[in-house]
Amino acid sequence: MSTRFSVIVPCFNDGETLREAVASVQEPEPVEIVVINDGSTEEPTLAALDQLSLLAEVTVINQPNSGLGAARATGLASSSAPFVFPLDADDLLLPGALTAMAAA
Numbered sequence: 001m002s003t004r005f006s007v008i009v010p011c012f013n014d015g016e017t018l019r020e021a022v023a024s025v026q027e028p029e030p031v032e033i034v035v036i037n038d039g040s041t042e043e044p045t046l047a048a049l050d051q052l053s054l055l056a057e058v059t060v061i062n063q064p065n066s067g068l069g070a071a072r073a074t075g076l077a078s079s080s081a082p083f084v085f086p087l088d089a090d091d092l093l094l095p096g097a098l099t100a101m102a103a104a
Helices: 015-025 041-053 068-078 097-103
Strands: 005-011 029-038 057-062 082-084
Touching: 005 015, 005 068, 005 097, 015 029, 015 041, 029 041, 029 068, 029 082, 041 057, 057 068, 068 082
Parallel strands: 005 029, 005 082, 029 057
Antiparallel strands: none
16 A cells, blocks of 8 residues: 655654654554754654664654754655644644545
């Protein structure tokens, strides 16, 4: 089954919430998750990024701090799915939300 969704997650020192945000992406079909490390320097964030990079469905991209818009643009350029959803690193997605939005 091909991936219909890319979830773009910009991250700048959001280590306390990043893992929970990524874990909230629960869909009945495969989802590509692209996390953009926008120049984070805090150790908890770097540790969270390292852990997430080990997951098959997550791609972590590192870049110098360029701001939220640039981080989202980097994620968009790196995604391959026809549907894209921006998710901030301190937000949560309801299970099945992407599939429901695509169906609408």
